[in-house]
Amino acid sequence: AQSVAQPEDQVNVAEGNPLTVKCTYSVSGNPYLFWYVQYPNRGLQFLLKYITGDNLVKGSYGFEAEFNKSQTSFHLKKPSALVSDSALYFCAVREEGNNRLAFGKGNQVVVIP
């Protein structure tokens, strides 16, 4: 069965510093990987996805993620964090052959001014 692990409950980073949010996954076959962001009392906003091709994927708001097949990881990165990036970030995976997303528990990101 497909699953995602986001090992850190909270990530604290100073404004202007690089931000990394970690994600590892487990699937049978090819993974399709997604990052979403959730602001308080809001729905999930799509940031980026990896389907195939280049391992470095660029997305919205300056975010990017790197797919690493050997480490089964898909870490989210941003070179310079903003206070407005403070939110809950979810990694999700979908196995080839089904349509349901499996989500990690989420990482709370706090960007300190």
Place this chain on the structure above:
Amino acid sequence: NAGVMQNPRHLVRRRGQEARLRCSPMKGHSHVYWYRQLPEEGLKFMVYLQKENIIDESGMPKERFSAEFPKEGPSILRIQQVVRGDSAAYFCASSATGGRTDTQYFGPGTRLTVL
């Protein structure tokens, strides 16, 4: 282009009542997914529907929960005889196709509170 719409945004029910949650997909989308988010947890898949068809209901509780996506109108998630454990945020997502590269876009959610 309007996004995924859900209503109501907040719903309060007493134990034993019925809860009915509605979802209108993005324009041009014919695939709808329902997820539940319990406090301090990630989203859990419940059901996947196309117009007039349930494609995958592997995440739906066996009793009291049902979903539909009629030919006309929004998708409905119905919870009968609600219990306190049903209190959660329920999110609907839609996609244009069911293809493997497709992105699911989420609505703002309905926050159900059972008293």
